[in-house]
Amino acid sequence: MTKPEYEWTWKEIPVGNVILEPGNASQYRTGDWKTLKPVLNKELCVHCGLCYIYCPDMAYNLNEEDYYIVDLYYCKGCGICAKECPTGAISMVLEKEEE
Amino acid sequence: MGKRVGMEVSIAAAEAVKQCNVDVISAYPITPQTHIVEHLSELVANGELDAEFFCVESEHSALSVCVGASAAGARAFTCTSSQGLALMSEITYIASGLRLPILMILANRTLSAPLSIWNDHSDAMMIRDCGWIQFFVENGQEVYDHVFISYRLGEDRQVLFPVIINMDGFILSHVIEPIELIEQEKIDQFLPPYEPLYRLHPDRPITMGAFALPSIFAETKKAQEVALRSSYPKILEVWEAFGKMTGRYYHPVETYKAEDAETLILTMGSIGETASVAVDMMRKEGRPVGLVRLRLWRPFPFEALRQATLHAKNLIVIDRCVSVGGPGGPVASEVRSALYGEDKKPFIYNFVAGISGRDVSPSDFMKMVDRAEIEIEEGKRDGYEIYGVRE
Numbered sequence: 045m046t047k048p049e050y051e052w053t054w055k056e057i058p059v060g061n062v063i064l065e066p067g068n069a070s071q072y073r074t075g076d077w078k079t080l081k082p083v084l085n086k087e088l089c090v091h092c093g094l095c096y097i098y099c100p101d102m103a104y105n106l107n108e109e110d111y112y113i114v115d116l117y118y119c120k121g122c123g124i125c126a127k128e129c130p131t132g133a134i135s136m137v138l139e140k141e142e143e
Numbered sequence: 144m145g146k147r148v149g150m151e152v153s154i155a156a157a158e159a160v161k162q163c164n165v166d167v168i169s170a171y172p173i174t175p176q177t178h179i180v181e182h183l184s185e186l187v188a189n190g191e192l193d194a195e196f197f198c199v200e201s202e203h204s205a206l207s208v209c210v211g212a213s214a215a216g217a218r219a220f221t222c223t224s225s226q227g228l229a230l231m232s233e234i235t236y237i238a239s240g241l242r243l244p245i246l247m248i249l250a251n252r253t254l255s256a257p258l259s260i261w262n263d264h265s266d267a268m269m270i271r272d273c274g275w276i277q278f279f280v281e282n283g284q285e286v287y288d289h290v291f292i293s294y295r296l297g298e299d300r301q302v303l304f305p306v307i308i309n310m311d312g313f314i315l316s317h318v319i320e321p322i323e324l325i326e327q328e329k330i331d332q333f334l335p336p337y338e339p340l341y342r343l344h345p346d347r348p349i350t351m352g353a354f355a356l357p358s359i360f361a362e363t364k365k366a367q368e369v370a371l372r373s374s375y376p377k378i379l380e381v382w383e384a385f386g387k388m389t390g391r392y393y394h395p396v397e398t399y400k401a402e403d404a405e406t407l408i409l410t411m412g413s414i415g416e417t418a419s420v421a422v423d424m425m426r427k428e429g430r431p432v433g434l435v436r437l438r439l440w441r442p443f444p445f446e447a448l449r450q451a452t453l454h455a456k457n458l459i460v461i462d463r464c465v466s467v468g469g470p471g472g473p474v475a476s477e478v479r480s481a482l483y484g485e486d487k488k489p490f491i492y493n494f495v496a497g498i499s500g501r502d503v504s505p506s507d508f509m510k511m512v513d514r515a516e517i518e519i520e521e522g523k524r525d526g527y528e529i530y531g532v533r534e
Contacts (some may be wrong), residue, residue: 050358054365059303060242061363062341063350 074101078121080136082114088133095125095134145324145389152315153178153430155322158249159290160337161192166217169197169208173227174260175312176250177472179445180222202227206234206245213243214351214387217341218294221245225252225266232270238305239274240367241351244337245305246290247275250312251412251463253499259477261500262312264412264463267440276374277304277441279411283320286310288391291325291334296381298337302374309440311413313500325389333388372442395444396451397436400426404433406457406512407489411437411474414461414496414503421508430514437474445481458489459515461496461503471495471527490519492504492526501531 048071058064065112082095089111096104096112104125114125126134157179160168168187186192195212199205202223209219223231228249238245253259254266266494267277276297280286286308310316315509341349356364378395386392399419401407410418415436427433433446434449435458452458462472470476475493482488492515497503511530512529518526 049356052359052362054362054369057359057363057366059340059370060351061240061353061355063353063365064341066348066350 051137073117074120075103075115075117077120079137079139080121081116081119081124082121082125082134083137084111084113085133085135086111088131090131090133094128094129094130098124098128100124145326145329147321147323149319150283150322151317151319152286152310152322153250153317154182155283155287155320155324156188156290156310157182158324159287160220160246160327161186162327162332163218163220163290163294165192165194165220167195167209167212167219168221168451169199169212169219170222171199171202171205171227173202173224173252175252175262176222176224176227176248176306177317178316179248179250196440201322202231203234206231206247207499208240209245210234210238210243213238213245213339214241214343216337216339216344218298219243219245219336220247222248222250224250225254225260228266229254229269230486232273234308235273235275235305236475237352239371240363242303242367242370243305244294244303246293246297247305247310248286248290248308248310250316251309252312254357259499260312260340261342262314262463263498263500264292264309265465265498266314267307267309268464271441271473274304274371275441276302276304276371276378276438277309278307279438279440279491280315281413281415283315283322283434284391286315287322287324288385288389288393291330292381292385292393294337295334295384296374297380299377300338300340302370302377303340304371304374309412314413323389329388330481333385375442375444378439378442382486390418391528393438394447395437395439396447397438398451399434399436401433401451401455403431403433404455405431405453406459406516407433407435407455408508408512409435409437409452409458409460409474409478411440411461412463414463417503417505418461418508421512424505425509425512430512439524443477443481448481449485452478453485453488455489457515457519458482458491459511460491460493461511462493463495464531465495465498475527492519493529496530498529507531 187196212219297306382393460475471493
């Protein structure tokens with residue numbers, strides 16, 4: 045998709061609502077579903093990657109310093125990462141309104 | 144001119160499907176549609192038709208198979224009635240939303256309860272808004288002809304919609320009629336091979352049937368609605384081309400002795416032939432009665448209906464389905480809507496007649512005309528009655 049779905053007019057939609065460009069689900073911002081967001085305390089993190097493995101939305105990615113960092117564009121705030129983190133390095137905190 | 148033979152209408156329908164050289168047939172047997180599917184399975188088993196015949200476990204699967212086949216670029220056919228259509232109904236909306244040109248013959252039968260196998264239009268009305276092009280045919284020849292018309296129409300790049308041919312169960316499906324068969328060479332010219340606009344193919348991956356967020360769903364429905372309405376001129380065009388080939392011309396609204404009629408009867412389906420006999424009988428008595436037959440149900444032919452009816456004083460709409468607790472029968476309700484904005488329009492009287500196979504004879508039509516004319520004269524403006532019910 046060349047533009048977000050809320051900008052498409054009815055005349056631009058392909059016949060049968062076919063999606064011609066594979067993989068466009070990556071444009072779907074599921075991050076705005078959440079009320080709580082995961083915050084990582086790097087002091088406690090042991091780089092085990094369980095947050096990355098358990099995340100149902102594949103929102104975690106490894107950064108250059110070997111920390112798994114959540115992408116808030118996709119994170120739905122489910123809290124599984126915080127629940128599974130063996131050292132309690134991830135806490136769920138209320139998203140601020142301006143975010 | 145093709146060969147004229149006596150054959151059961153269901154067999155003629157199946158032969159037409161064969162002549163269209165379909166790729167996939169998927170259906171589940173249900174009375175009174177059974178003979179069509181039986182004959183097609185024989186044709187496939189005998190090697191007379193090179194197609195995949197899917198024996199599925201339900202009608203829901205029958206249409207689902209057609210959706211999958213059509214999405215992959217195949218010419219697909221299914222056929223059902225009544226409860227079978229009810230089970231299939233979920234997929235009818237999907238086929239039209241995906242714009243897949245499947246053909247379904249609906250041998251119209253009453254919906255249960257009480258359980259009944261006989262004919263009326265309650266099954267067709269259940270899926271009135273499913274987004275398919277919907278024809279109501281009157282006799283066996285029209286069933287046969289509309290199989291070719293439907294595929295050519297549905298598969299047109301400017302249309303791309305599934306099509307339903309409504310034919311009255313038993314009254315048509317099980318009756319032997321003279322059918323003029325069309326030579327295969329002519330069919331091959333009339334109906335080119337199906338060239339899908341989009342299809343599922345590993346070389347060019349696309350997504351069909353994706354979900355739509357509230358932010359785009361309304362746009363998709365408007366696109367579908369405009370496309371179905373815009374198929375109207377194409378329908379006329381295909382009918383015209385078919386007429387040139389066979390000499391049989393079809394129209395969305397057909398009239399019989401209607402031009403100078405004060406009272407018009409409006410029908411859909413095979414009951415129109417009986418009504419035309421009644422019109423002849425009343426004309427002999429010097430009564431200015433005429434007939435309007437609605438052949439195209441979706442897209443609804445608003446303008447053609449107005450042209451055919453506005454001059455009349457009375458319009459008697461015959462419904463073959465009860466809209467329980469609603470504004471009369473579904474056909475009458477739509478006819479009223481179509482005429483409501485007009486300054487000069489006929490008074491509409493609505494009879495529900497012939498539900499679940501109850502015979503409606505020419506004399507019944509004469510009684511209905513009598514009653515409607517008298518009651519309208521007496522000032523009744525919203526006449527509605529289930530005709531012939533014992534009090």
